[in-house]
Amino acid sequence: MLIEILLALLIGTLAGTFTGLVPGIHINLVGAIIVSLSLSILAGIPPVYLVIFIVSMSITHVFVDFIPSIFLGAPEDGTELSILPGHQMLKQGFGFQAVKLASEGCLYGIFLFILLSFPLLFITKSIYEFGVAANLIPFLLIGISLNLVFIEKTAKKRFLSFAVFIISGLLGFFVLNMNIKEPLLPLLSGLFGTSGLIIAIKSKTRISKQKIEKSIRIKKLKPIITSAFTSPLSIFLPAISSGQIAVIGNQFSKMDRKQFLFLLGIINVLAMAFSFLALFLISKTRTGSSVAIKTLIGMPETEIFILITIIILLSGFLAFFIVQFIAKKFVIILEKINYAKICFATIVIISIITLIVSGFFGLLVLSVSTLTGIYCINLGINRVNMMGCLLLQTILFYLL
Numbered sequence: 181m182l183i184e185i186l187l188a189l190l191i192g193t194l195a196g197t198f199t200g201l202v203p204g205i206h207i208n209l210v211g212a213i214i215v216s217l218s219l220s221i222l223a224g225i226p227p228v229y230l231v232i233f234i235v236s237m238s239i240t241h242v243f244v245d246f247i248p249s250i251f252l253g254a255p256e257d258g259t260e261l262s263i264l265p266g267h268q269m270l271k272q273g274f275g276f277q278a279v280k281l282a283s284e285g286c287l288y289g290i291f292l293f294i295l296l297s298f299p300l301l302f303i304t305k306s307i308y309e310f311g312v313a314a315n316l317i318p319f320l321l322i323g324i325s326l327n328l329v330f331i332e333k334t335a336k337k338r339f340l341s342f343a344v345f346i347i348s349g350l351l352g353f354f355v356l357n358m359n360i361k362e363p364l365l366p367l368l369s370g371l372f373g374t375s376g377l378i379i380a381i382k383s384k385t386r387i388s389k390q391k392i393e394k395s396i397r398i399k400k401l402k403p404i405i406t407s408a409f410t411s412p413l414s415i416f417l418p419a420i421s422s423g424q425i426a427v428i429g430n431q432f433s434k435m436d437r438k439q440f441l442f443l444l445g446i447i448n449v450l451a452m453a454f455s456f457l458a459l460f461l462i463s464k465t466r467t468g469s470s471v472a473i474k475t476l477i478g479m480p481e482t483e484i485f486i487l488i489t490i491i492i493l494l495s496g497f498l499a500f501f502i503v504q505f506i507a508k509k510f511v512i513i514l515e516k517i518n519y520a521k522i523c524f525a526t527i528v529i530i531s532i533i534t535l536i537v538s539g540f541f542g543l544l545v546l547s548v549s550t551l552t553g554i555y556c557i558n559l560g561i562n563r564v565n566m567m568g569c570l571l572l573q574t575i576l577f578y579l580l
Protein backbone atom coordinates (compact mmCIF):
# COMPACT_ATOMS: atom_id res chain seq x y z
CA MET A 181 0.00 0.00 0.00
CA LEU A 182 2.90 2.36 0.77
CA ILE A 183 4.29 1.94 -2.75
CA GLU A 184 0.90 2.77 -4.27
CA ILE A 185 0.58 5.88 -2.06
CA LEU A 186 4.04 7.11 -3.05
CA LEU A 187 3.32 6.41 -6.71
CA ALA A 188 0.05 8.35 -6.58
CA LEU A 189 1.91 11.18 -4.81
CA LEU A 190 4.65 11.35 -7.44
CA ILE A 191 2.24 11.18 -10.39
CA GLY A 192 0.10 13.89 -8.78
CA THR A 193 3.17 16.07 -8.26
CA LEU A 194 4.14 15.69 -11.93
CA ALA A 195 0.57 16.50 -13.00
CA GLY A 196 0.54 19.59 -10.75
CA THR A 197 3.83 20.72 -12.27
CA PHE A 198 2.30 20.44 -15.75
CA THR A 199 -0.95 22.24 -14.85
CA GLY A 200 0.97 24.95 -13.02
CA LEU A 201 3.31 25.63 -15.94
CA VAL A 202 0.82 25.57 -18.81
CA PRO A 203 -1.43 28.65 -18.78
CA GLY A 204 -5.09 27.72 -19.08
CA ILE A 205 -4.79 24.15 -17.79
CA HIS A 206 -6.48 24.28 -14.40
CA ILE A 207 -6.53 21.60 -11.71
CA ASN A 208 -10.33 21.84 -11.64
CA LEU A 209 -10.37 20.53 -15.20
CA VAL A 210 -8.02 17.65 -14.37
CA GLY A 211 -10.01 16.85 -11.23
CA ALA A 212 -13.23 16.69 -13.24
CA ILE A 213 -11.57 14.36 -15.76
CA ILE A 214 -10.34 12.07 -12.96
CA VAL A 215 -13.84 11.91 -11.47
CA SER A 216 -15.42 11.03 -14.83
CA LEU A 217 -12.75 8.40 -15.58
CA SER A 218 -13.20 6.86 -12.10
CA LEU A 219 -16.41 5.33 -13.44
CA SER A 220 -14.71 3.76 -16.46
CA ILE A 221 -10.97 3.53 -17.15
CA LEU A 222 -9.94 4.19 -13.52
CA ALA A 223 -12.74 2.10 -11.99
CA GLY A 224 -10.26 -0.52 -10.78
CA ILE A 225 -8.20 1.98 -8.79
CA PRO A 226 -9.24 2.47 -5.13
CA PRO A 227 -10.63 6.02 -4.68
CA VAL A 228 -8.14 6.81 -1.90
CA TYR A 229 -5.27 6.73 -4.44
CA LEU A 230 -7.18 9.11 -6.70
CA VAL A 231 -7.64 11.41 -3.69
CA ILE A 232 -3.88 11.32 -3.04
CA PHE A 233 -3.30 12.19 -6.70
CA ILE A 234 -5.70 15.15 -6.55
CA VAL A 235 -4.27 16.53 -3.28
CA SER A 236 -0.62 16.30 -4.41
CA MET A 237 -1.50 17.76 -7.81
CA SER A 238 -3.39 20.66 -6.21
CA ILE A 239 -0.62 21.59 -3.76
CA THR A 240 2.09 21.33 -6.41
CA HIS A 241 0.00 23.43 -8.79
CA VAL A 242 -0.17 26.24 -6.22
CA PHE A 243 3.63 26.31 -5.93
CA VAL A 244 4.41 26.06 -9.66
CA ASP A 245 1.66 28.45 -10.79
CA PHE A 246 3.75 31.43 -9.65
CA ILE A 247 6.26 30.73 -12.45
CA PRO A 248 4.00 31.65 -15.41
CA SER A 249 2.29 34.29 -13.28
CA ILE A 250 5.52 36.18 -12.59
CA PHE A 251 7.53 35.40 -15.73
CA LEU A 252 4.70 35.58 -18.27
CA GLY A 253 1.97 37.58 -16.57
CA ALA A 254 -0.45 34.69 -17.10
CA PRO A 255 -1.95 34.05 -13.66
CA GLU A 256 -4.88 32.04 -12.39
CA ASP A 257 -7.23 32.87 -9.55
CA GLY A 258 -5.04 33.46 -6.51
CA THR A 259 -1.85 34.53 -8.28
CA GLU A 260 -3.34 37.48 -10.17
CA LEU A 261 -1.90 39.96 -7.64
CA SER A 262 1.61 38.53 -8.03
CA ILE A 263 1.76 40.17 -11.48
CA LEU A 264 2.45 43.71 -10.23
CA PRO A 265 5.19 43.14 -7.61
CA GLY A 266 6.51 40.04 -9.39
CA HIS A 267 6.67 41.75 -12.77
CA GLN A 268 8.41 44.77 -11.26
CA MET A 269 11.08 42.51 -9.79
CA LEU A 270 11.37 40.63 -13.10
CA LYS A 271 12.02 43.86 -15.02
CA GLN A 272 14.73 44.74 -12.48
CA GLY A 273 16.44 41.39 -12.93
CA PHE A 274 15.01 39.65 -9.86
CA GLY A 275 12.39 37.40 -11.44
CA PHE A 276 13.92 34.24 -9.98
CA GLN A 277 13.96 35.81 -6.51
CA ALA A 278 10.29 36.78 -6.89
CA VAL A 279 9.32 33.18 -7.67
CA LYS A 280 11.52 31.93 -4.82
CA LEU A 281 9.85 34.30 -2.34
CA ALA A 282 6.40 33.10 -3.38
CA SER A 283 7.41 29.42 -3.18
CA GLU A 284 9.01 29.98 0.24
CA GLY A 285 5.71 31.51 1.31
CA CYS A 286 3.92 28.38 0.05
CA LEU A 287 6.27 26.19 2.10
CA TYR A 288 5.69 28.25 5.24
CA GLY A 289 1.98 28.00 4.49
CA ILE A 290 2.18 24.19 4.69
CA PHE A 291 3.59 24.34 8.21
CA LEU A 292 1.12 27.03 9.18
CA PHE A 293 -1.74 24.81 7.99
CA ILE A 294 -0.60 22.03 10.33
CA LEU A 295 -0.38 24.48 13.25
CA LEU A 296 -3.77 26.09 12.56
CA SER A 297 -5.72 22.92 11.81
CA PHE A 298 -6.18 21.85 15.44
CA PRO A 299 -7.68 25.11 16.79
CA LEU A 300 -9.81 25.45 13.65
CA LEU A 301 -11.33 22.04 14.36
CA PHE A 302 -13.19 23.64 17.27
CA ILE A 303 -13.75 27.18 15.97
CA THR A 304 -15.17 26.14 12.61
CA LYS A 305 -17.61 23.59 14.02
CA SER A 306 -18.82 26.02 16.69
CA ILE A 307 -19.62 28.72 14.15
CA TYR A 308 -21.53 26.40 11.86
CA GLU A 309 -23.37 24.65 14.68
CA PHE A 310 -24.95 27.96 15.62
CA GLY A 311 -25.80 28.62 11.99
CA VAL A 312 -24.10 32.00 12.05
CA ALA A 313 -21.93 31.56 8.97
CA ALA A 314 -24.64 31.04 6.33
CA ASN A 315 -26.59 34.11 7.53
CA LEU A 316 -23.56 36.37 7.50
CA ILE A 317 -21.91 35.20 4.28
CA PRO A 318 -23.58 37.65 1.82
CA PHE A 319 -23.08 40.65 4.12
CA LEU A 320 -19.45 39.75 4.79
CA LEU A 321 -18.86 39.40 1.06
CA ILE A 322 -20.51 42.78 0.43
CA GLY A 323 -18.38 44.33 3.16
CA ILE A 324 -15.18 42.86 1.73
CA SER A 325 -16.09 43.99 -1.79
CA LEU A 326 -16.81 47.56 -0.64
CA ASN A 327 -13.64 47.56 1.41
CA LEU A 328 -11.59 46.76 -1.70
CA VAL A 329 -13.32 49.63 -3.50
CA PHE A 330 -12.76 52.19 -0.76
CA ILE A 331 -9.05 51.48 -0.31
CA GLU A 332 -8.55 53.60 -3.43
CA LYS A 333 -7.36 57.06 -2.41
CA THR A 334 -9.51 59.30 -4.62
CA ALA A 335 -13.26 59.50 -5.19
CA LYS A 336 -12.74 59.05 -8.93
CA LYS A 337 -10.79 55.82 -8.47
CA ARG A 338 -13.34 54.55 -5.97
CA PHE A 339 -16.08 55.10 -8.53
CA LEU A 340 -14.02 53.37 -11.22
CA SER A 341 -13.27 50.46 -8.87
CA PHE A 342 -16.96 50.02 -8.16
CA ALA A 343 -17.71 50.19 -11.89
CA VAL A 344 -15.08 47.52 -12.57
CA PHE A 345 -16.56 45.31 -9.86
CA ILE A 346 -20.04 45.62 -11.40
CA ILE A 347 -18.85 45.16 -15.01
CA SER A 348 -16.79 42.06 -14.20
CA GLY A 349 -19.59 40.86 -11.91
CA LEU A 350 -22.18 41.05 -14.69
CA LEU A 351 -19.77 39.37 -17.09
CA GLY A 352 -19.21 36.56 -14.59
CA PHE A 353 -22.95 36.24 -13.94
CA PHE A 354 -23.77 35.73 -17.63
CA VAL A 355 -20.79 33.45 -18.31
CA LEU A 356 -21.38 31.22 -15.29
CA ASN A 357 -25.02 30.80 -16.25
CA MET A 358 -24.25 29.87 -19.85
CA ASN A 359 -23.96 26.27 -20.98
CA ILE A 360 -20.17 26.32 -21.33
CA LYS A 361 -17.76 23.64 -20.17
CA GLU A 362 -15.29 24.94 -17.59
CA PRO A 363 -16.50 28.58 -17.82
CA LEU A 364 -13.83 29.80 -15.37
CA LEU A 365 -11.10 28.89 -17.87
CA PRO A 366 -11.93 31.59 -20.46
CA LEU A 367 -13.33 34.00 -17.87
CA LEU A 368 -10.30 34.18 -15.56
CA SER A 369 -7.76 33.64 -18.34
CA GLY A 370 -9.13 36.67 -20.15
CA LEU A 371 -9.53 38.99 -17.18
CA PHE A 372 -6.20 38.22 -15.54
CA GLY A 373 -4.09 36.52 -18.22
CA THR A 374 -4.35 37.41 -21.88
CA SER A 375 -5.33 41.02 -21.11
CA GLY A 376 -2.03 41.59 -19.28
CA LEU A 377 -0.07 39.75 -21.98
CA ILE A 378 -1.52 41.95 -24.74
CA ILE A 379 -0.62 45.07 -22.77
CA ALA A 380 2.91 43.72 -22.27
CA ILE A 381 3.27 43.20 -26.04
CA LYS A 382 1.85 46.63 -26.85
CA SER A 383 4.09 48.41 -24.34
CA LYS A 384 7.14 46.51 -25.66
CA THR A 385 8.13 45.31 -22.22
CA ARG A 386 11.83 44.47 -21.98
CA ILE A 387 13.30 42.10 -19.43
CA SER A 388 16.63 42.94 -17.81
CA LYS A 389 19.36 40.32 -17.40
CA GLN A 390 18.34 38.19 -14.43
CA LYS A 391 20.54 38.05 -11.33
CA ILE A 392 19.94 34.45 -10.26
CA GLU A 393 22.76 34.23 -7.73
CA LYS A 394 21.82 37.32 -5.75
CA SER A 395 19.76 36.48 -2.65
CA ILE A 396 16.98 38.58 -1.14
CA ARG A 397 16.03 38.48 2.51
CA ILE A 398 12.84 39.79 4.04
CA LYS A 399 11.27 40.02 7.46
CA LYS A 400 8.86 37.09 7.44
CA LEU A 401 7.11 37.47 10.80
CA LYS A 402 4.59 40.10 9.67
CA PRO A 403 3.27 38.15 6.65
CA ILE A 404 3.16 34.92 8.68
CA ILE A 405 1.07 36.46 11.46
CA THR A 406 -1.16 38.30 8.97
CA SER A 407 -1.88 35.14 6.97
CA ALA A 408 -2.62 33.17 10.15
CA PHE A 409 -5.45 35.58 11.01
CA THR A 410 -6.85 36.27 7.54
CA SER A 411 -6.53 32.98 5.62
CA PRO A 412 -9.31 31.15 7.56
CA LEU A 413 -11.73 33.49 5.75
CA SER A 414 -11.43 31.07 2.82
CA ILE A 415 -13.20 28.41 4.91
CA PHE A 416 -16.23 30.53 5.74
CA LEU A 417 -16.60 32.71 2.65
CA PRO A 418 -17.19 31.05 -0.74
CA ALA A 419 -15.95 32.85 -3.88
CA ILE A 420 -13.44 34.98 -1.97
CA SER A 421 -10.03 34.57 -3.58
CA SER A 422 -6.70 34.27 -1.86
CA GLY A 423 -5.73 37.49 -3.65
CA GLN A 424 -8.56 39.34 -1.94
CA ILE A 425 -7.58 37.86 1.42
CA ALA A 426 -4.02 39.06 0.82
CA VAL A 427 -5.25 42.60 0.06
CA ILE A 428 -7.30 42.60 3.26
CA GLY A 429 -4.30 41.40 5.25
CA ASN A 430 -2.06 44.02 3.71
CA GLN A 431 -4.43 46.75 4.85
CA PHE A 432 -3.90 45.85 8.48
CA SER A 433 -0.15 45.34 8.27
CA LYS A 434 1.47 47.28 5.46
CA MET A 435 4.11 45.26 3.61
CA ASP A 436 6.58 45.96 0.84
CA ARG A 437 6.26 44.10 -2.46
CA LYS A 438 8.66 41.32 -1.42
CA GLN A 439 6.73 40.64 1.77
CA PHE A 440 3.48 40.76 -0.21
CA LEU A 441 4.71 38.05 -2.60
CA PHE A 442 5.68 35.94 0.41
CA LEU A 443 2.23 36.57 1.90
CA LEU A 444 0.53 35.54 -1.36
CA GLY A 445 2.43 32.26 -1.31
CA ILE A 446 1.32 31.48 2.24
CA ILE A 447 -2.33 32.39 1.66
CA ASN A 448 -2.57 30.53 -1.68
CA VAL A 449 -1.44 27.26 -0.11
CA LEU A 450 -3.59 27.80 2.97
CA ALA A 451 -6.67 28.48 0.83
CA MET A 452 -6.16 25.17 -0.97
CA ALA A 453 -5.34 23.20 2.20
CA PHE A 454 -8.23 24.77 4.11
CA SER A 455 -10.61 23.64 1.35
CA PHE A 456 -9.82 20.06 2.36
CA LEU A 457 -10.28 20.97 6.02
CA ALA A 458 -13.65 22.60 5.25
CA LEU A 459 -14.77 19.42 3.49
CA PHE A 460 -13.74 17.34 6.50
CA LEU A 461 -15.32 19.62 9.12
CA ILE A 462 -18.42 21.18 7.61
CA SER A 463 -19.02 19.30 4.34
CA LYS A 464 -18.37 22.47 2.32
CA THR A 465 -16.42 22.48 -0.93
CA ARG A 466 -14.37 25.62 -1.50
CA THR A 467 -12.27 24.49 -4.50
CA GLY A 468 -12.67 22.24 -7.51
CA SER A 469 -10.24 19.80 -5.90
CA SER A 470 -12.40 19.43 -2.80
CA VAL A 471 -15.45 18.94 -5.05
CA ALA A 472 -13.62 16.10 -6.84
CA ILE A 473 -12.66 14.47 -3.52
CA LYS A 474 -16.22 14.71 -2.22
CA THR A 475 -17.49 13.09 -5.42
CA LEU A 476 -14.97 10.26 -5.12
CA ILE A 477 -15.23 9.37 -1.41
CA GLY A 478 -17.90 11.59 0.10
CA MET A 479 -17.04 13.03 3.50
CA PRO A 480 -13.44 12.12 4.47
CA GLU A 481 -13.05 10.06 7.64
CA THR A 482 -10.47 11.12 10.23
CA GLU A 483 -7.90 8.61 8.91
CA ILE A 484 -8.31 9.91 5.37
CA PHE A 485 -7.92 13.53 6.48
CA ILE A 486 -4.72 12.64 8.35
CA LEU A 487 -3.47 11.01 5.15
CA ILE A 488 -4.44 14.12 3.18
CA THR A 489 -2.45 16.28 5.65
CA ILE A 490 0.63 14.05 5.23
CA ILE A 491 0.30 14.26 1.44
CA ILE A 492 0.04 18.06 1.66
CA LEU A 493 3.29 18.14 3.63
CA LEU A 494 5.21 15.75 1.34
CA SER A 495 4.00 17.24 -1.94
CA GLY A 496 4.79 20.72 -0.61
CA PHE A 497 8.42 19.76 0.00
CA LEU A 498 8.73 18.20 -3.46
CA ALA A 499 7.06 21.17 -5.14
CA PHE A 500 9.38 23.66 -3.44
CA PHE A 501 12.49 22.08 -4.96
CA ILE A 502 10.78 21.56 -8.32
CA VAL A 503 10.00 25.29 -8.49
CA GLN A 504 13.62 26.27 -7.77
CA PHE A 505 14.86 23.98 -10.54
CA ILE A 506 12.30 25.02 -13.17
CA ALA A 507 12.56 28.75 -12.36
CA LYS A 508 16.30 28.72 -13.06
CA LYS A 509 15.72 27.01 -16.41
CA PHE A 510 12.92 29.45 -17.16
CA VAL A 511 15.25 32.41 -16.62
CA ILE A 512 17.74 31.02 -19.16
CA ILE A 513 14.99 30.62 -21.76
CA LEU A 514 13.58 34.07 -20.98
CA GLU A 515 16.92 35.77 -21.61
CA LYS A 516 17.39 34.06 -24.98
CA ILE A 517 13.93 34.61 -26.48
CA ASN A 518 12.17 37.89 -27.22
CA TYR A 519 9.69 38.52 -24.40
CA ALA A 520 6.96 39.74 -26.76
CA LYS A 521 7.18 36.44 -28.66
CA ILE A 522 6.83 34.49 -25.42
CA CYS A 523 3.73 36.54 -24.52
CA PHE A 524 2.25 35.96 -27.99
CA ALA A 525 2.93 32.21 -27.78
CA THR A 526 1.27 32.12 -24.35
CA ILE A 527 -1.86 33.83 -25.74
CA VAL A 528 -2.00 31.28 -28.57
CA ILE A 529 -1.67 28.37 -26.10
CA ILE A 530 -4.45 29.77 -23.88
CA SER A 531 -6.70 30.29 -26.91
CA ILE A 532 -6.14 26.76 -28.22
CA ILE A 533 -6.77 25.19 -24.80
CA THR A 534 -9.92 27.30 -24.41
CA LEU A 535 -11.18 26.22 -27.82
CA ILE A 536 -10.55 22.54 -27.04
CA VAL A 537 -12.05 22.62 -23.55
CA SER A 538 -14.82 25.23 -23.77
CA GLY A 539 -15.55 25.35 -27.50
CA PHE A 540 -16.26 28.38 -29.70
CA PHE A 541 -18.44 30.04 -27.07
CA GLY A 542 -15.53 29.70 -24.65
CA LEU A 543 -13.30 31.43 -27.18
CA LEU A 544 -15.88 34.21 -27.45
CA VAL A 545 -15.93 34.55 -23.65
CA LEU A 546 -12.12 34.67 -23.65
CA SER A 547 -12.22 37.53 -26.17
CA VAL A 548 -14.83 39.53 -24.22
CA SER A 549 -13.14 38.98 -20.86
CA THR A 550 -9.77 39.93 -22.38
CA LEU A 551 -11.19 43.24 -23.64
CA THR A 552 -12.81 43.79 -20.24
CA GLY A 553 -9.50 43.08 -18.52
CA ILE A 554 -7.61 45.50 -20.80
CA TYR A 555 -10.18 48.21 -20.09
CA CYS A 556 -9.95 47.68 -16.34
CA ILE A 557 -6.14 47.58 -16.30
CA ASN A 558 -5.95 50.83 -18.30
CA LEU A 559 -8.09 52.54 -15.64
CA GLY A 560 -5.15 52.14 -13.26
CA ILE A 561 -7.08 50.65 -10.36
CA ASN A 562 -6.53 47.53 -8.27
CA ARG A 563 -7.08 44.45 -10.44
CA VAL A 564 -8.53 42.50 -7.53
CA ASN A 565 -11.84 44.32 -8.14
CA MET A 566 -12.26 42.15 -11.24
CA MET A 567 -12.92 39.25 -8.86
CA GLY A 568 -16.43 40.66 -8.88
CA CYS A 569 -16.83 38.09 -11.68
CA LEU A 570 -17.22 35.48 -8.92
CA LEU A 571 -18.27 37.53 -5.92
CA LEU A 572 -21.36 39.19 -7.40
CA GLN A 573 -23.00 35.88 -8.34
CA THR A 574 -22.25 34.43 -4.89
CA ILE A 575 -23.71 37.47 -3.14
CA LEU A 576 -26.88 37.27 -5.25
CA PHE A 577 -27.13 33.52 -4.62
CA TYR A 578 -27.19 33.99 -0.84
CA LEU A 579 -29.45 37.05 -0.88
CA LEU A 580 -32.12 35.77 -3.31
